[in-house]
Amino acid sequence: MPTALDDAPAVKAAGAPKPQRARRNRRRVALPYLLLLPAILLELLVHLIPMIAGLVMSFFKLTQFAIRDFSSAPAAGLDNYKFVLDFDAAAGKSLLGSFWITVLYTVLSVGFCWLFGTSAAVLMQKNFRGRGLLRTLFLVPYALPMYAAVITWSFMFQKDTGLVNDLLGTDSFWLIGDNSFWSLVVVSVWRNWPFAFLIVMAGLQNIPGELYEAAAIDGAGWWRQFQAITQPMLRPVNQVLLLVLFLWTFNDFNTPYVLFGASAPKEASLISIHIYQSSFVTWNFGLGSAMSVLLLLFLLIVSTVYLGLTARRRNAVV
Amino acid sequence: MRIGKIAPALVLALAAAATTACGGGDTSSSAPKELVYWASNQGTSLDNDKAVLQPELDKFEKASGIKVKLEVVPWTDLLNRILAATTSGKGPDVLNIGNTWSASLQATGAFLPFDDAALEKVGGKSRFLGPSLAATGASGQPPVGVPLYGQAYGLYYNKKLFSEAGITKPPATWEELVEDGKKLTKPDKGQWGLSLQAGQVTENSHHAAILGAQHGAQFFTAEGKPQLASDPSVAAVQQFVDLMQKDKIVNPANAEYADTAKSLKDLSDGKAAMFMNQASAGSFKNIGMDLANLGVAPIPLPATAPPNGRKVTSFVAGINMSVFKNTKNPDAALDFVKFMVSAPEQALLNKTYGSLPTVQDAYSDAAFQTEDVKVFQSVLANSAEPMPQVPQESQFETLIGTAMKGMFADVAAGKPVDGAKIRDQLNQADQQIAAGG
Numbered sequence: 050m051p052t053a054l055d056d057a058p059a060v061k062a063a064g065a066p067k068p069q070r071a072r073r074n075r076r077r078v079a080l081p082y083l084l085l086l087p088a089i090l091l092e093l094l095v096h097l098i099p100m101i102a103g104l105v106m107s108f109f110k111l112t113q114f115a116i117r118d119f120s121s122a123p124a125a126g127l128d129n130y131k132f133v134l135d136f137d138a139a140a141g142k143s144l145l146g147s148f149w150i151t152v153l154y155t156v157l158s159v160g161f162c163w164l165f166g167t168s169a170a171v172l173m174q175k176n177f178r179g180r181g182l183l184r185t186l187f188l189v190p191y192a193l194p195m196y197a198a199v200i201t202w203s204f205m206f207q208k209d210t211g212l213v214n215d216l217l218g219t220d221s222f223w224l225i226g227d228n229s230f231w232s233l234v235v236v237s238v239w240r241n242w243p244f245a246f247l248i249v250m251a252g253l254q255n256i257p258g259e260l261y262e263a264a265a266i267d268g269a270g271w272w273r274q275f276q277a278i279t280q281p282m283l284r285p286v287n288q289v290l291l292l293v294l295f296l297w298t299f300n301d302f303n304t305p306y307v308l309f310g311a312s313a314p315k316e317a318s319l320i321s322i323h324i325y326q327s328s329f330v331t332w333n334f335g336l337g338s339a340m341s342v343l344l345l346l347f348l349l350i351v352s353t354v355y356l357g358l359t360a361r362r363r364n365a366v367v
Numbered sequence: 368m369r370i371g372k373i374a375p376a377l378v379l380a381l382a383a384a385a386t387t388a389c390g391g392g393d394t395s396s397s398a399p400k401e402l403v404y405w406a407s408n409q410g411t412s413l414d415n416d417k418a419v420l421q422p423e424l425d426k427f428e429k430a431s432g433i434k435v436k437l438e439v440v441p442w443t444d445l446l447n448r449i450l451a452a453t454t455s456g457k458g459p460d461v462l463n464i465g466n467t468w469s470a471s472l473q474a475t476g477a478f479l480p481f482d483d484a485a486l487e488k489v490g491g492k493s494r495f496l497g498p499s500l501a502a503t504g505a506s507g508q509p510p511v512g513v514p515l516y517g518q519a520y521g522l523y524y525n526k527k528l529f530s531e532a533g534i535t536k537p538p539a540t541w542e543e544l545v546e547d548g549k550k551l552t553k554p555d556k557g558q559w560g561l562s563l564q565a566g567q568v569t570e571n572s573h574h575a576a577i578l579g580a581q582h583g584a585q586f587f588t589a590e591g592k593p594q595l596a597s598d599p600s601v602a603a604v605q606q607f608v609d610l611m612q613k614d615k616i617v618n619p620a621n622a623e624y625a626d627t628a629k630s631l632k633d634l635s636d637g638k639a640a641m642f643m644n645q646a647s648a649g650s651f652k653n654i655g656m657d658l659a660n661l662g663v664a665p666i667p668l669p670a671t672a673p674p675n676g677r678k679v680t681s682f683v684a685g686i687n688m689s690v691f692k693n694t695k696n697p698d699a700a701l702d703f704v705k706f707m708v709s710a711p712e713q714a715l716l717n718k719t720y721g722s723l724p725t726v727q728d729a730y731s732d733a734a735f736q737t738e739d740v741k742v743f744q745s746v747l748a749n750s751a752e753p754m755p756q757v758p759q760e761s762q763f764e765t766l767i768g769t770a771m772k773g774m775f776a777d778v779a780a781g782k783p784v785d786g787a788k789i790r791d792q793l794n795q796a797d798q799q800i801a802a803g804g
Contacts, residue, residue, distance in 0.1 A: 113471055113472075113474045113475050113758060114475070114758070116453055116454055116475055117453050117454065117456070117476055132802055138798055139799050140798065140799055142795075143795070209620050222622065222779060225776035225779065226779065310625055311568075312768075312769045314772075314773065314776055326765065330761070330765050331766070331799070332762070333802070336802070
């Protein structure tokens with residue numbers, strides 16, 4: 050049923066020329082696109098164009114000889130890809146080594162971040178004295194400037210003067226050799242678990258309290274409630290959280306770069322450092338781009354499979 | 368870095384550089400000429416550099432009417448800034464480059480070649496120290512700059528520890544150094560014969576070059592093909608690593624020394640008796656060392672020279688001054704270079720920074736007549752060799768230096784580093800350099 054409000058413009062429109070209405074309609078249709086335009090432009094400028102340029106660069110022998118004039122770079126075809134994927138040769142072997150180190154680093158870092166984040170968020174659900182203070186303290190690593198925090202860790206990991214050896218009563222190297230990998234994992238977990246804590250805590254807020262009350266009346270204990278209510282209800286949150294943490298950690302450049310400098314020990318040489326060295330230290334931008342494209346492909350495949358699997362599971366549940 | 372940011376980061380960095388790099392100076396003929404100068408960080412801080420350089424730039428402006436806009440760039444950023452400027456074509460007019468980058472940067476074609484005419488404009492080729500001039504680009508090609516600040520390696524030693532151990536003079540041969548080092552190593556007291564920046568990639572590569580020359584190594588063929596894994600190179604790296612591994616005169620903790628400060632402090636505090644470094648009396652003074660206890664001598668040579676071994680005790684270190692090819696004011700840029708390499712400026716600036724003049728006529732200044740400076744001066748003039756002047760020099764430094772850093776880490780962890788392992792690592796470096804060439 051038309052209302053007075055609906056009538057008014059209709060009456061007015063009846064007397065107005067048709068093109069005006071058409072213009073208004075067009076404007077209404079165009080408005081959302083106009084509002085999206087800045088974001089689309091920025092997305093193009095910041096992500097897509099550089100990504101395409103990177104892809105193009107990977108097919109050229111872009112070294113110091115051609116850096117001044119991109120167009121003079123000799124075409125490499127698939128040579129850059131063949132070179133880094135030849136796992137019998139030095140470059141391929143070291144790239145593969147970095148890949149496996151990065152996989153292990155990601156699994157451990159994401160796993161521990163999730164475990165600590167979830168445990169802390171669940172514990173913080175209960176109201177107790179000092180909860181606010183504790184929550185704030187938990188978020189400190191995430192709030193600190195990354196550079197300052199990681200450089201402080203590098204001081205603490207020094208063999209002779211560092212706090213870590215002092216506290217553990219050991220005399221070990223932490224910034225070189227085998228232990229350097231574990232130092233990297235510790236710093237990464239310390240830095241990222243508050244993010245997991247924050248996200249899981251937000252997810253927990255959305256679980257209705259009545260479910261726990263009903264479960265308690267039915268005699269379910271804390272662990273049963275966690276298994277039957279908390280975990281399933283948190284699944285959508287966890288799916289996003291794990292994907293984001295995976296992508297961040299696999300591409301992590303800042304932590305190893307600040308902790309070890311431009312040349313990380315081979316035991317902690319993540320793939321991002323490897324690509325940086327090829328591109329900016331040894332000036333082989335074509336090769337660096339090829340590695341970046343391969344990394345991007347790998348992350349796309351993993352993300353797509355992950356999203357497909359989680360969607361199928363969600364549909365199956367529905 | 369997050370998803371897909373690494374490949375685009377290359378382009379982003381370049382694009383950002385196009386907008387942030389300072390453009391060349393004013394070009395209109397009526398307006399007063401203006402140059403942009405990127406100075407490397409030589410002093411104790413960027414501000415200290417500005418304080419040192421600005422009065423000199425003012426002096427130049429007064430004499431020539433050419434204004435110079437100064438930006439001091441930290442070492443960590445300098446190479447990437449230069450690369451970005453090279454790519455965008457929008458760089459400064461005049462800039463400092465580390466002289467080991469000369470041949471690599473020369474290959475980009477972004478710099479004004481200092482041919483005979485350009486060299487004549489800045490005072491003539493014969494004024495410059497030969498070794499310093501040799502480190503300005505590949506031989507047979509016009510240099511890519513002129514030397515501005517000279518540096519060389521020497522062996523610093525703690526006179527007090529030497530005298531306590533009954534050693535009367537610094538070692539002249541490696542055999543003596545190891546022998547003295549053993550006398551001076553007392554791990555229970557936290558005292559070691561020699562301190563090394565074993566976790567520093569560039570330092571390791573410098574020592575590989577020096578010892579490599581002593582063993583007769585040529586890291587590249589005349590055609591520029593890498594041959595790092597030759598017998599003399601392996602022997603040189605083995606000798607260097609053995610200072611910690613076999614001779615045990617270096618604290619294994621030095622494997623994580625990634626900067627000079629710790630080694631300087633070790634020598635100053637009596638925790639190390641010797642340290643090989645570029646001229647750094649000023650730094651020793653800054654950390655409170657009694658300079659009366661500080662001695663310096665050339666880096667040792669082998670008692671018996673290996674076949675084809677060269678009498679090299681340092682690489683030609685230092686800073687060059689280059690002109691960006693895209694400058695709109697090449698004449699003004701050359702005038703400014705001429706001013707900076709003039710004898711009075713050379714004396715003043717090198718005195719302030721503790722480096723060595725690169726022109727003969729500046730050495731008459733009393734500041735360069737001290738015993739320490741004379742040691743470095745003699746090394747630079749008589750027993751210094753430029754790093755390999757090939758376009759792949761930066762790859763060479765990174766790959767050999769990183770490999771040696773890993774070797775020291777292994778030694779510190781008790782894993783043996785033998786000739787086969789060294790050869791394998793150097794072979795890998797050869798393959799990687801060849802791929803980038």
